[in-house]
Amino acid sequence: MIISQTLEEKVKQQIETVYDPEIDTINIVDLGMLGNVSILAKKVTVELLPTFLGCPALGIIKENVIKAISELNEVEEVVVNYINTPPWTSASITEKGREALKQFGIAPPPIQLESDGSWQVDCPYCGSPYNTLENIFGPSACRSLLYCKECKNPFEAMKPISIL
Incomplete structure (x- = not known):
């Protein structure tokens, strides 16, 4: 039996390939930054939670998310927005993410x-x-x-x- 992934699963898998530019052992999903993914036809909209407002890495992260999702043939347009509700908290970091931080020192x-x-x-x-x-x-x-x-x-x- 062949099980195919949904487009949403593929998009989330691509987002997991985007790492924090300052801490290259942790991806933004494990850092707790992924808010929501919505798909309408071939347009993907991603909402991310900034860890700190004014973080200089936010622009790089946004570009990297767009690039990663754009690699999918089923996607023609990618929009990434930063949202403040709900706010990001330290509790958003996954257990895997906590271990990745330790690996980085x-x-x-x-x-x-x-x-x-x-x-x-x-x-x-x-x-x-x-x-x-x-x-x-x-x-x-x-x-x-x-x-x-x-x-x-x-x-x-x-x-x-x-x-x-």
């Missing part, structure tokens, strides 16, 4: 904040919870710099974003 954000609003992450290299926040401002708006007291490595952590 970035601690994934905690799933929940502490009751006082603080947050704690484990070192992506040794797994130790014993680390200090060196600078809330990392190399990009979505990351902070930390230092592991156990393995003595500096590392980055994704900043937690949640809806209160």
Whole structure:
């Protein structure tokens, strides 16, 4: 029996080939950026959730999504829009995505904040919870710099974003 994929499945599969330009171990689906896909005839409209407004990678991601979907013969037009509702949160990152961040040397954000609003992450290299926040401002708006007291490595952590 031959099982063929629907166009929507093919489109989503193509979107999974688009990786974050700054973190090449995680695709935008596992990063939790895919909002909705709608198809009308040969036109595909994709809604993406930006991780941070003003992120310089958003334009590149949009272009890469258009390019990936345009490779499908069944598609003649691709429109990509960024939406703010629902907002992206740290909880949007899949388990696979959290592992991909660790492989890149970035601690994934905690799933929940502490009751006082603080947050704690484990070192992506040794797994130790014993680390200090060196600078809330990392190399990009979505990351902070930390230092592991156990393995003595500096590392980055994704900043937690949640809806209160």
